[in-house]
Every structure is written in C-alpha cells, then in structure tokens.
Amino acid sequence: MSPQKIPAIVIGRLPLYLRVLTQIDSTKVKVTSSQEMGEYLGISSAQIRKDLLHFGEFGKQGTGYNVRFLKSQLMKILQVDREWNIALVGAGGLGTAIVKYAGFQGRGFQIALVFDNDPSKIGQTLENLTILSSNNIKQEIELMKLKIAMVAVPAKYAQEVTNQLIEAGIRSILNYAPTNLSVPPEVRIVHIDPVIGLQHMTYYL
Amino acid sequence: MSPQKIPAIVIGRLPLYLRVLTQIDSTKVKVTSSQEMGEYLGISSAQIRKDLLHFGEFGKQGTGYNVRFLKSQLMKILQVDREWNIALVGAGGLGTAIVKYAGFQGRGFQIALVFDNDPSKIGQTLENLTILSSNNIKQEIELMKLKIAMVAVPAKYAQEVTNQLIEAGIRSILNYAPTNLSVPPEVRIVHIDPVIGLQHMTYYL
DNA sequence: TAGATTGTTAATCGATTAACAATC
DNA sequence: TAGATTGTTAATCGATTAACAATC
Structure with a gap:
C-alpha cells in the first residue's frame, strides 16, 4: 500500500x-x-x-x-527544520527590500546569492552579499546547488530570467513580477502579486 | 429572485x-x-x-x-475601471519599495497617503508623497475617505496599526507583516507573506 | 468522576469536469 | 458548409462539516 x-x-x-x-x-x-x-x-x-x-x-x-x-x-x-539558501534575481528597490526583509528569519530561508544586470550595481554589497552579474546565474547557482529562487525583475525580463534559473537547476520559484510565467511541470512557482489581492477585495467594496 | x-x-x-x-x-x-x-x-x-x-x-x-x-x-x-486611493503605513525598506512598485500602474490603485512613526522620516518626501505621522492616521484617512490600506510595519506593531485603520474607516487591508491579524467581519484582509508560498514549495523538494 | 478536546467516520456540501447542443 | 468554441447541463469528484466515541 x-x-x-x-x-x-x-x-x-x-x-x-x-x-x-x-x-x-x-x-x-x-x-x-x-x-x-x-x-x-x-x-x-x-x-x-x-x-x-x-x-x-x-x-x-x-x-x-x-x-x-x-x-x-x-x-x-514542511522541511523547514533547516535553512534553505535562496537565489534572488533583481537588486532594485524591490530586491533590496526583500534582502532586508525580516520575515525570512527563523522560518527556513536565507538569501545566499543576489544577481542584477546593472553594471553600476554589480560588485556592490547588500547586507553582506556581493551583487553578482546576471550573466553568471547558471554557474553560481550550480556551484551552490540552490533549488529555490526569487524573481524580482521588471515583468518584461521575468520569463527570460526564469528560463535561466530553471536551466541552472532551480526547482521552486517565487515570482514578484506581475506577470504569468511558463515553467515545465517539474518546477513549482508561486506568484506574489499584491494587486491580485487588492482586486479581489475591491469587488466587495 | x-x-x-x-x-x-x-x-x-x-x-x-x-x-x-x-x-x-x-x-x-x-x-x-x-x-x-x-x-x-x-x-x-x-x-x-x-x-x-x-x-x-x-x-x-x-x-x-x-x-x-x-x-x-x-x-x-472588479471595480478597477477607476483608480482607488490607498493609504500605506510604514515607510521603511518594504514601504519604500511598495511606493516605488510599478505593478499598481493601470491596475486600479494608487498610493495617496504614507505614514510612519519615525520622527526622522516624517516630513520627508517619497515619490511626490510627504511622509505623515502615524499619529494622524485617523484624521488624514477620514479626510480623504479612503477605504483601502496596506500595512508594512514590523509584526509587533501590525495589530495596533490595523485597529487604527479600521477606526478610520478602512474596509480592505493588504497586510505585509508576517503575522495574523484579527479584524471584525465587515473588514476584508489579504496577507502577503512570501514565506507561506516558500514553505508550501519546500514540502515537495 | 466530570469536563474537555482529540481522532475518526459518515453525511453534506460545493466545486470541477465532461460532454454536447447551439451558433458564430 | 465545415470547423471551432462558447454557453450550459448533468455527472463526478473532492473538500468541508457535523457528530460522537475515545480518552486524557
């Protein structure tokens, strides 16, 4: 059985x-x-x-x-009796807020890699993490064997970034871009889109 | 019928x-x-x-x-063929990112008021908005007759802020604090907690 | 023992899917 | 007309709730 x-x-x-x-x-x-x-x-x-x-x-x-x-x-x-290392793509306003977000503490997650494609940001540090070039997504994620990533780039780049993450071995994605993404069936994706919740509530107002 | x-x-x-x-x-x-x-x-x-x-x-x-x-x-x-003015409480890293977030554009929402309780922030501007004192939540929200608010303060202050918002006439709340909030039945609340989605996905990893 | 709350089953409720006539 | 996809009903599926014996 x-x-x-x-x-x-x-x-x-x-x-x-x-x-x-x-x-x-x-x-x-x-x-x-x-x-x-x-x-x-x-x-x-x-x-x-x-x-x-x-x-x-x-x-x-x-x-x-x-x-x-x-x-x-x-x-x-839930397998959160350990700390999962996560990759974050996008170090703009949203990405920065995510890195500084206190809500991950003690709940099983820790940001280990941060990527951006803006040359002026690459090499800068953000809360003890060096911002890496988006060109190196595959190699860095493979090196650390990460399985979870967050996408915090503008909607128009989100699908491209997602493809790269999956190519690098990522199996769970938390997407902050306000757009749908297409992923193969073995990859799990959750969308964080505040407007979805707001629009649900305005129906009743 | x-x-x-x-x-x-x-x-x-x-x-x-x-x-x-x-x-x-x-x-x-x-x-x-x-x-x-x-x-x-x-x-x-x-x-x-x-x-x-x-x-x-x-x-x-x-x-x-x-x-x-x-x-x-x-x-x-969904009643988003108009723009709803929203109040935001909390102008820290998360609140700042929310104000700058592009995802509200053209989807029915616009941040109209920003509050913080940090004296060094009050009076500063954030994307054309002047940061107001949390002491004035009730009076400012009543003046503009706002019905929707976002909570982006640390978890320990979230319930207190929520109570003030409801007192001021808010009927829909988007809560970014990683905690449950108790609200009366006529108030709608949606939680934005990235960890909930991550923990769901780690079950399957 | 009396009171309380779990563990567990059966009944109910509601949501999803399958299927197809209508019709563009 | 032939092909396609909606609108719509009936059947299926699954989730929630009610209820209570077990037991702490």
Whole structure:
C-alpha cells in the first residue's frame, strides 16, 4: 500500500498553522486547541484536526496540542527544520527590500546569492552579499546547488530570467513580477502579486 | 429572485484572468479562447467559461473572446475601471519599495497617503508623497475617505496599526507583516507573506 | 468522576469536469 | 458548409462539516 497522496490544498494550509503556532508561542502559551487556531485563521476546528491527522496524532484528547511540539512537527513536515539558501534575481528597490526583509528569519530561508544586470550595481554589497552579474546565474547557482529562487525583475525580463534559473537547476520559484510565467511541470512557482489581492477585495467594496 | 451569490473562489480567479488578458493584450493579439487562457494559468477551459458566465456572455461561439472587451468587462466587475486611493503605513525598506512598485500602474490603485512613526522620516518626501505621522492616521484617512490600506510595519506593531485603520474607516487591508491579524467581519484582509508560498514549495523538494 | 478536546467516520456540501447542443 | 468554441447541463469528484466515541 503506497502512502496516500496528501491534497495540495492541505499542504497549503500547513504554513498558516505554523505561522499561528509561532504567534501563540511568542505569547508564552504552552498549549492550544484546534478551535483556538481556527479562530485565528477563520478555519473550522474539524478541518484543522483532519489536516493534521494526515501526518500523525499530535494532540492529546481533552487537552489539545502542545504548541512547541506541533510547531516542530510542522517544520519537519514542511522541511523547514533547516535553512534553505535562496537565489534572488533583481537588486532594485524591490530586491533590496526583500534582502532586508525580516520575515525570512527563523522560518527556513536565507538569501545566499543576489544577481542584477546593472553594471553600476554589480560588485556592490547588500547586507553582506556581493551583487553578482546576471550573466553568471547558471554557474553560481550550480556551484551552490540552490533549488529555490526569487524573481524580482521588471515583468518584461521575468520569463527570460526564469528560463535561466530553471536551466541552472532551480526547482521552486517565487515570482514578484506581475506577470504569468511558463515553467515545465517539474518546477513549482508561486506568484506574489499584491494587486491580485487588492482586486479581489475591491469587488466587495 | 435575488441575484445569486457568486462564490468567493470564483471572484478570486477574476484578477488572474485579468492579468492574463493584459499580458495577451500586450502582444497585440485581439482574440483569445478559454483554452488559451487556461493554459497560461493551469486552469481548465470549462472552469474559465463557467466562471465568466456568472457575469454574462462575453464570448462568441466558434471564435472565442475579444481580449480588450473581456478585459474591460472584468475591470468593471472588479471595480478597477477607476483608480482607488490607498493609504500605506510604514515607510521603511518594504514601504519604500511598495511606493516605488510599478505593478499598481493601470491596475486600479494608487498610493495617496504614507505614514510612519519615525520622527526622522516624517516630513520627508517619497515619490511626490510627504511622509505623515502615524499619529494622524485617523484624521488624514477620514479626510480623504479612503477605504483601502496596506500595512508594512514590523509584526509587533501590525495589530495596533490595523485597529487604527479600521477606526478610520478602512474596509480592505493588504497586510505585509508576517503575522495574523484579527479584524471584525465587515473588514476584508489579504496577507502577503512570501514565506507561506516558500514553505508550501519546500514540502515537495 | 466530570469536563474537555482529540481522532475518526459518515453525511453534506460545493466545486470541477465532461460532454454536447447551439451558433458564430 | 465545415470547423471551432462558447454557453450550459448533468455527472463526478473532492473538500468541508457535523457528530460522537475515545480518552486524557
């Protein structure tokens, strides 16, 4: 019997559970319940329990879930009980903000390489990282065997950069350019486009 | 008979359709099909047709959809056939990058107010906008009757800022702080947290 | 023991897909 | 007319919720 495939929609909620647990942990609370977590997220307690049960029995009847224990289990499941090195392409305003962003701290990620194609930026340092030439994307990423990259270049260059990253062995891409990108099926891509969320909300205004 | 309520999951896809149409339009192509749009997005053609049919008949049998016409219809439905003024709280690295971000252009949004609580920043200008004191959030937002705001402050201040925004009449919030926020049911909130997407992808690596 | 909350199943609900007549 | 693709329904699929026994 092969291990049953866990739905992507379930995997997608695990990082949200992890974020809530981190938040609860920061208040020194030791134990939580599926109901409490659900209230934070607007998700039913039954769904949270069912989601977690795909991976094991992490709670105690009558008591709930130990915050730190569940947190550590989710980190292991998501493979963020380690630090992944990431490549960033684009060291403009957005790229610079990403490098300085505090939200990666302790959540499994660390920017290890930064590329730009502007000769005046190449060789400059950004938070202890030297900005490298976009011409060397393939060689540098292969050298460090990176699997994850972020794209923070203008929309018109995004597809070209993406092709280079995939060529270099990148398998997961976080795209900040406000455009769709075409990638082969073995490459995962997530889009960060604030306007998508804003346009969803204006429908209801 | 009241107009049937359209599922939120359908509304959530409309901005994606709009982004694809904008992309196709930029290549001068005049007509597209549900199949072509689906290939860009990894969505079935049947789903796209069904989603659009909630709002009207926008295509021609045998031909497809006129790109510009469908785009203009979606913009009207999402209420982005106008420019919404937005308030931004936080003028640090992230806030500065957001103000300079090109992705809002022509997609219905424009930053009109920027706030920070750092005395050394207040009064400085950022892309033609004067940075205002966070103490004046309520009065300035009420004056301009803004309904949408972005939160780009450190996680520990995010809830407090959110409360002030809601107090000032804000009804839609785009939150960049990597934390959950509690808001009353009439306020909509969307989180922009790159780590959520990264952690989803590392599961599969 | 009494109270609480998980683990787990069955029932419900809703979303997606398949299929094809309509029609351009 | 022949070919293509929408509009539309019915069937399928999968996700969510309700409910409760197990048990801490």
